Amino acid sequence: MTGRPQSTDRQRPVDLGRSHGLSAQTVRNYEAAGILPAAVRSPHGHRVYTEVHAGALRAFVALVPGHGHRTATAVLQAVTRGDVDLALRIIDESHAQLLDDRRTLRAVESALRDVDPAPATTGDTFVGPLARRLGLQPATLRQWERAGVVRPHRDPRTGYRVYGPADVRDAQLAHQLRRGGYRLDRIAPVVAQVRAAGGVEPLAAMLDDWNARLAARGRAMLRGAAALDAHLDGLPGA
Template sequence: MTFKCWCGVAGGKPLRTVDVARESGYSVQQVRDLERLGVLPPAARSANGYRCYTPAHVRALRAYRGLAGAVGPVEARQLLARVRTQTLAEAAAAISEVHVRLARERDEALRAREALRAIQAGAGAGGSEREGDAMTITELAGALGVRPSTLRFWEQEGLIAPERVTSLRARRYGLAAVRAARVVAALRSSGYGIPAVREIMGSLDRLDGLEETGRVLGRRLDRIAARTVALLRAGADLAAVCGS
């Protein structure tokens, strides 16, 4: 389909809203909404008020689709709006941080699954725990990427049960508590509320509870993989946005 070059775009004809929608897979209204929300740079306007887009707008929408699949729509909008104003080095670093975060989430989920298998096998019980396996609250919070106050809250809610040592009653997390905390962290990251996590953790002494928790962690790993693939698919378009 041909149409008049309203905006005088050098090297090619401008794209109408319907053209951008067709190329990006969004509806016409979604294209307008995403421009209003800052996902797209403002489109030029022709003399009669029509929007005039370029292939850069299509790339930005494709980049947004992949980024939204990786981090969610709200953060994707904020990130794209930010990288358009940053230097190439800054924008590349911002996108790299998303890759790093997904890799960290995957590692945490894998550790939680290993912890669950150890719980299932009864490993770490009795005298098999070594002194070096224990963690302070600061060490465990750092390992899980949460605040110490979060661990205290989980304790109050009956999700984990640390030991207490010294006259100051400083918390000491033995191997069993560390494993439980890893499972709790993975469940919370999967979107489970405190009551649901409490129920799941209370079921770990049953075979069906262990199996269901294993399925939960498996689904989390699958979702992280899907988010990673979405980010990889958006790679070329994100690079174009960062380099524009």
């Protein structure tokens, strides 16, 4: 729940938090973390918050859905210290990450279009070369094997893991889905379905959900930007 308080001239912690469904202690914690500027103190030592504090809290709450708690915290901490350039650079980096995630989604969709439902039986590779090809550590591929994502066979003479073309395909899909934020316990059954069905239809719903989440995150970033801009306009000397 969000919204502007009825009056933001002089507020107690409980007043400031109420508009966002936050406790007075949470507001004090945000102040201690530098998300909010230091409160004005009454003659009796009580915290008094002003419109500047209200604007900071509105900006923080608006930034969290699009950028996450850690990034939103870093942004408001920078603003509180007076380093607006750093705050804007952090925002830029978060937007760049969203763009990278969009590119990853496009790459996954492209990869799926190129998946061969009946891969050739030649072109085996080993764990080291495959790890280098994907930009991973060999231990990561072994972890994926334990999770059932990839199922290389063993060379009967050497005991080395051998990845056939289908295994390489599975590893490529897993790698890109991991970049998209999916956990191994969600990836393993999807790859198993693709492996069993010889097709990529099971990924359609996942890709739709991924695209929807990116779109929602982009819209949330726009709302966060508006709130941050309003807060910066309300700072003394702005």
